[in-house]
Amino acid sequence: MPCLQVRKNPKTTNHLYNDLAWLWPVWGDAADYADYCRHVTGLIRQHAGRRVSTLLDIGCGGGKNILNLKKEYTVTGMDLSPVMLAQAKQLNPECAFFQGDMRSFSHDQTFDAILMDDAISYMNCRKDFEVAFRTAHAHLKPGGVMVVTADVTKETFQQNHTTTTPASRDGLEVVFVENVYDPDPTDDQYETTIVYLIRDHGRLLIETDHWILGVFSLDTWRTVLRETGFGVHEGKYTLNGENYTTFTCVKS
Numbered sequence: 001m002p003c004l005q006v007r008k009n010p011k012t013t014n015h016l017y018n019d020l021a022w023l024w025p026v027w028g029d030a031a032d033y034a035d036y037c038r039h040v041t042g043l044i045r046q047h048a049g050r051r052v053s054t055l056l057d058i059g060c061g062g063g064k065n066i067l068n069l070k071k072e073y074t075v076t077g078m079d080l081s082p083v084m085l086a087q088a089k090q091l092n093p094e095c096a097f098f099q100g101d102m103r104s105f106s107h108d109q110t111f112d113a114i115l116m117d118d119a120i121s122y123m124n125c126r127k128d129f130e131v132a133f134r135t136a137h138a139h140l141k142p143g144g145v146m147v148v149t150a151d152v153t154k155e156t157f158q159q160n161h162t163t164t165t166p167a168s169r170d171g172l173e174v175v176f177v178e179n180v181y182d183p184d185p186t187d188d189q190y191e192t193t194i195v196y197l198i199r200d201h202g203r204l205l206i207e208t209d210h211w212i213l214g215v216f217s218l219d220t221w222r223t224v225l226r227e228t229g230f231g232v233h234e235g236k237y238t239l240n241g242e243n244y245t246t247f248t249c250v251k252s
């Protein structure tokens with residue numbers, strides 16, 4: 001019994017964006033992001049109420065989206081992790097970057113467009129979820145557009161779902177085993193646990209990561225985005241047979 005209690009709430013570890021960030025380039029090429037970026041560009045073109053030339057990528061990670069989007073826009077990247085920002089800068093030396101928390105950053109520039117891709121789930125309570133969108137809204141120009149895709153919602157969450165992604169690069173072979181689990185479906189949180197099986201020229205290293213992430217219903221997304229002050233357009237994006245809801249949010 002005491003053991004179970006101790007193990008009930010393992011802590012967020014966040015190795016992937018810090019000491020294990022060197023694994024990030026192995027996990028998918030920038031070319032894999034091209035189709036999603038074309039989708040984003042199409043939505044911006046369709047819904048923006050102004051000419052779009054500048055774009056802020058919030059939670060830009062290693063800069064793979066930026067590599068694709070910089071063909072269309074002058075892109076600035078921001079992220080919480082200085083290690084991820086260093087990777088993004090190496091991939092996109094001509095772009096500007098700054099470090100910040102999506103809940104609280106204050107930048108001296110506003111943008112024509114904002115992308116939040118695969119990062120909003122780190123907002124694991126309703127308050128942070130709302131504040132992150134308010135902060136993004138404050139950094140958009142009138143008529144500007146924010147595109148954000150829900151990685152997971154209450155409606156799409158699959159209990160105890162595990163994906164296995166093998167990848168290799170420069171003599172490194174890595175298997176990413178990712179499991180999602182919701183210990184309490186009545187709240188707004190779930191757990192993501194990743195096991196990394198890393199073989200460096202055949203020698204095995206096993207690492208793990210664990211996060212408490214946020215999951216909200218589609219109705220909560222709609223309500224929060226509207227209350228933030230956005231006009232909201234909803235669409236679908238399909239990747240590997242999975243449907244994701246994309247919100248294109250226009251600042252009036």
Ligand SMILES: C[S@@+](CC[C@H](N)C(=O)[O-])C[C@H]1O[C@@H](n2cnc3c(N)ncnc32)[C@H](O)[C@@H]1O
Nearest residue numbers: 017059060061079080081101102117118119122
């Ligand atoms: C799964 S990665 C996605 C990176 C990139 N958007 C992509 O799709 O390739 C999530 C990123 O969100 C960043 N992140 C997490 N919490 C954040 C916060 N509070 N503010 C800004 N960035 C954050 C992490 O550091 C990480 O780089």
